[in-house]
Amino acid sequence: MGPGPVNAHPRVLRAMSADLLGQFDPEMTAYMNQVMALYRPVFGTRNRWTFLVDGTARAAIEAALVSLIAPGDVVLIVNFGRFGLLLREICERIGAVIETVDAPWGEIVPMEAIAAAIERTGPKVVAAVHGDTSTTMAQPLAGLGALCRAAGALSYVDATATIGGMAIETDLWGVDVVTGGLQKCLGGPSGSAPITISDRAAEHIAARRHVEKGIVRDDISNGTGARIGSNYFDLAMVMDYWSEKRLNHHTEATTMLYGARECARVVLGEGLEARFERHRRAGASVVAGARAMGLTVFGDDAYRMTNVTGILIPDGVDGEAVRRRMREDFEIEIGAAFGPLQGRIWRIGAMGYNAMKHKVAITLGALEAVLRAEGFATPAGAGVDAALEAWRA
Structure with a gap:
């Protein structure tokens, strides 16, 4: 992801x-x-x-x-x-x-x-x-x-x-x-x-x-x-x-x-408009879920790609430790960043075969568990709930 x-x-x-x-x-x-x-x-x-x-x-x-x-x-x-x-x-x-x-x-x-x-x-x-x-x-x-x-x-x-x-x-x-x-x-x-x-x-x-x-x-x-x-x-x-x-x-x-x-x-076979809409829903769900967890989404909402979302790493949280736990505990890969954003954001992709409601929900649920283990307080279940609601919107 x-x-x-x-x-x-x-x-x-x-x-x-x-x-x-x-x-x-x-x-x-x-x-x-x-x-x-x-x-x-x-x-x-x-x-x-x-x-x-x-x-x-x-x-x-x-x-x-x-x-x-x-x-x-x-x-x-x-x-x-x-x-x-x-x-x-x-x-x-x-x-x-x-x-x-x-x-x-x-x-x-x-x-x-x-x-x-x-x-x-x-x-x-x-x-x-x-x-x-x-x-x-x-x-x-x-x-x-x-x-x-x-x-x-x-x-x-x-x-x-x-x-x-x-x-x-x-x-x-x-x-x-x-x-x-x-x-x-x-x-x-x-x-x-x-x-x-x-x-x-x-x-x-x-x-x-x-x-x-x-x-x-x-x-x-x-x-x-x-x-x-x-x-x-x-x-x-x-x-x-x-x-x-x-x-x-x-x-x-x-x-x-x-x-x-x-x-x-x-x-x-899926249809271009249906596919674009699926990616839009997936991206909107990641954004909504991240914000419900108390995280800040990077960049301008008006021009955000539908398939990749940048999330600012909270102060005091080891971004690479979070990525490592996601990979080792849940077998989910999320991205780091480059250049001036290196060490500042994670990048979550929901695209192609992965732009699916359940995959977004599983990823956000895993991220919540890892963040809590790393000492970041986030409301239990809020990210998944918000993501599912955004998918239906």
Whole structure:
């Protein structure tokens, strides 16, 4: 019950036990086509280029950024937590010129501040995180794509922590590239990363490479002369593999594809709106239960992620001792924190297969028992009662 990875759905684990197929077997390529179709509604898009990057969620993040950005490009990063800092680090390694528009941890960046930063910096790419599990905040993104297009910039969003649990509206937001991961709200293991790419971004990615007589050469048409700095993460090449051409790029992670396919089938079988509502109830229940126990919830309620809740560690309580007791006495894992929040908050996740009423209630009941054992006075049963009431609301 931490910020991810979380328990995988049993159907996903069963799907991953199937035998392997060759990467060009017609049954395998049919599964690839199914994956593309299944993830379009999950991303809220009609993008033709919707597929998987083999690797954890960070693989898709890096593939997106290294394929969009050339050395010397100005990149504006919407930064409100640890994963905004990750975007910055990756872009620095590419050789981009970094600009940021920032908010304190526990807040979000207002869209008008993003608009002003775009006007001030003239970026080629604007990169943002949708839900940053380090702060438990969800950045509003409506209107981001329009701002970027008006400025001639491409847009990228990391939706690793929210896809499958909160609405991802790629087309409505007008965002060019969005990436995700399986290990949080999608209810799968880490190791495969869904991605969707607009036609506009796909054209930009393809234009960075020039092929003549089968030899990839530096593209000089855009004036940069910059070759994409990765073979494995070169989305132009990966897209060829997922196209009708089926050009060999790498050996597809067959077992992960089975798992990713089943994740999407589970999500769409439940229904997106029903799934988002279940995550909303789960998050609201954790918040209500924590407050009923006399604990303080971190961050701005107006922009809280539905699937991860930050709880301030009370004065005089050993936060790591609580986490250890939760794990040893109840076999429940809750999360610690990063950066300026390290040692200050716990993070409780209720997402995917774990966004269930009974799992939230069991977790809060265990937390109450542990807190009392650690000397923190909390009303007996208040957290569970409040959580159950919030679930019904």
